[in-house]
Amino acid sequence: MDKHNGFMKALKCRECGREYPLTANHVCEFDFGPLEVAYDYDRIKKSLTRAAILSRPQNMWRYHELLPVVGEPTVGFAVGYTPLVKADRLARKLGIRELWIKNDTVNYPTLSFKDRVVSVALSRARELGFTTVACASTGNLANSVAANAAASGLKAYVFIPSDLEQGKIVNSLVYGANVIGIKGHYDEVNRLCAEIAGKFGWAFVNVNMRPYYAEGSKSMGFEIIEQLDWRIPRHTVVCMASGSLLTKIHKSYQEFAKLGLVPETNFKIHGAQATGCSPISTAQKAGLDFFKPVKPNTIAKSLAIGTPADGFYALRVMKETGGVAEDVTDDEIREGIKLLAECEGIFAETAGGVTVGVAKKLIASGKIPANDSAVLCVTGNGLKTVDAVAGCVGRPREIKPSLREFETLLAAENLSAVNA
Amino acid sequence: MANRIRIPDPLREFTDNNEFVEVNAPDIGTAITNLLSRFPDIREHLVDDTGDLRRFVCVYVNKEDIRFLQNQQTPLKDGDEILIVPGLIHQSSAVAAIAVADSLSISRGSNLN
Numbered sequence: 001m002d003k004h005n006g007f008m009k010a011l012k013c014r015e016c017g018r019e020y021p022l023t024a025n026h027v028c029e030f031d032f033g034p035l036e037v038a039y040d041y042d043r044i045k046k047s048l049t050r051a052a053i054l055s056r057p058q059n060m061w062r063y064h065e066l067l068p069v070v071g072e073p074t075v076g077f078a079v080g081y082t083p084l085v086k087a088d089r090l091a092r093k094l095g096i097r098e099l100w101i102k103n104d105t106v107n108y109p110t111l112s113f114k115d116r117v118v119s120v121a122l123s124r125a126r127e128l129g130f131t132t133v134a135c136a137s138t139g140n141l142a143n144s145v146a147a148n149a150a151a152s153g154l155k156a157y158v159f160i161p162s163d164l165e166q167g168k169i170v171n172s173l174v175y176g177a178n179v180i181g182i183k184g185h186y187d188e189v190n191r192l193c194a195e196i197a198g199k200f201g202w203a204f205v206n207v208n209m210r211p212y213y214a215e216g217s218k219s220m221g222f223e224i225i226e227q228l229d230w231r232i233p234r235h236t237v238v239c240m241a242s243g244s245l246l247t248k249i250h251k252s253y254q255e256f257a258k259l260g261l262v263p264e265t266n267f268k269i270h271g272a273q274a275t276g277c278s279p280i281s282t283a284q285k286a287g288l289d290f291f292k293p294v295k296p297n298t299i300a301k302s303l304a305i306g307t308p309a310d311g312f313y314a315l316r317v318m319k320e321t322g323g324v325a326e327d328v329t330d331d332e333i334r335e336g337i338k339l340l341a342e343c344e345g346i347f348a349e350t351a352g353g354v355t356v357g358v359a360k361k362l363i364a365s366g367k368i369p370a371n372d373s374a375v376l377c378v379t380g381n382g383l384k385t386v387d388a389v390a391g392c393v394g395r396p397r398e399i400k401p402s403l404r405e406f407e408t409l410l411a412a413e414n415l416s417a418v419n420a
Numbered sequence: 421m422a423n424r425i426r427i428p429d430p431l432r433e434f435t436d437n438n439e440f441v442e443v444n445a446p447d448i449g450t451a452i453t454n455l456l457s458r459f460p461d462i463r464e465h466l467v468d469d470t471g472d473l474r475r476f477v478c479v480y481v482n483k484e485d486i487r488f489l490q491n492q493q494t495p496l497k498d499g500d501e502i503l504i505v506p507g508l509i510h511q512s513s514a515v516a517a518i519a520v521a522d523s524l525s526i527s528r529g530s531n532l533n
Contacts, residue, residue: 015474015475015476029430030464030465031464031465031474031476031477032430032465032474032476032477032506033474033475033476034476290487292485292488312475
């Protein structure tokens with residue numbers, strides 16, 4: 001293994017292919033395209049076998065050759081390898097033969113898929129000599145940067161829209177991070193962070209560290225394949241904020257096939273958005289390869305990015321794989337959250353409601369055929385966004401501590417059930 | 421008719437460090453052609469081999485993205501301001517995009533190794 005670069009070769013422009021050193025850099029200075037990590041797949045093939053993977057601890061680092069750090073990871077050892085749940089009850093409800101939930105609501109330590117990208121970004125930031133890390137976030141990323149920075153002794157600044165859910169704000173503050181609330185949309189937070197990243201020389205995980213950070217999402221796809229007993233799912237439904245996760249799930253499937261770890265089979269990747277912030281799904285449905293920026297207005301705040309950085313590439317992945325995009329209203333999001341909770345005992349945040357709601361629509365319309373199999377990527381925990389569903393899950397019925405009162409209550413309910 | 425094109429910071433080395441370049445053109449396509457002929461070194465950064473604008477180069481007329489107008493056929497009136505905005509920037513407003521674009525070169529210079 002190259003002691004300086006590990007299994008990485010360079011940062012490479014996704015547009016023109018120009019290569020750059022493996023520093024904290026995210027934009028090609030020739031044509032302004034995004035930079036991506038390029039790997040030495042020939043060497044990876046010799047090291048990353050099924051046997052090697054199976055011999056390693058059950059976390060995302062069991063695929064470390066395909067993750068952009070040189071040495072041993074120093075942040076987030078226990079992240080990943082979340083359950084892939086066979087969702088038979090939800091499958092019956094949605095009318096599909098086989099359904100799986102990739103359950104990142106229980107990812108460690110901050111209950112969302114963002115722990116995957118952050119453990120990569122922070123491990124790499126340390127390798128590059130940074131001591132302060134930062135992010136622009138819709139909430140989950142802020143939580144993860146704050147927690148993982150605390151656990152590894154890094155100083156953290158997290159920038160969030162000031163109107164975020166209280167749960168997500170507390171979940172960043174508690175770790176002692178510097179939390180800055182910006183009076184504006186995420187896109188305005190992002191703009192400010194681009195300026196701050198330039199001026200202060202910090203490792204902004206989703207700005208100058210973005211090429212490394214984004215690669216962490218691939219671990220979700222690797223795990224899906226391994227947990228499906230080494231096959232690529234026919235259909236995968238992924239929620240889209242920047243669109244990055246969708247493109248990296250695609251890349252993970254391609255990489256495992258390229259390395260011979262799994263047979264090359266046809267698969268479709270579908271994108272899910274909230275109607276109140278649907279620049280990518282609107283473009284996909286109109287057959288465009290570019291999107292129109294929007295001002296977000298949705299309860300799915302973790303997906304509320306009106307100017308998605310990877311929107312173009314997400315559209316291209318859907319086109320190439322034959323996938324489609326769909327979006328759901330706030331009511332459909334709440335219904336999706338309830339469906340997943342009532343059928344599978346999984347309480348997802350609003351983004352999970354988006355994914356389930358969109359899957360329901362795609363199955364109903366036949367875009368995901370009823371006799372097929374699908375994986376839904378559920379990316380964050382519902383305990384962070386309880387306000388979003390608090391008004392639609394009913395209230396506890398209150399009685400005095402008396403058996404008679406309880407029996408009366410039960411009898412009244414049975415009666416109303418019979419009459420209903 | 422006179423219009424001016426605002427050049428973002430990372431590209432000003434190709435326009436003699438001018439932030440604004442004056443052009444006389446009836447439409448966006450002609451305005452860009454004029455810019456490229458006056459400052460040929462900027463060409464490869466803005467357009468590909470077929471002459472199309474590069475994917476991560478956005479052009480705005482009076483802060484409206486030309487892809488939502490008539491692309492290169494978008495007509496120009498006297499005094500319309502043209503903005504060229506490179507990078508991963510599809511910002512919700514052209515003003516926001518410019519701020520990010522101008523920060524790109526600084527951002528690149530901040531690497532620790």
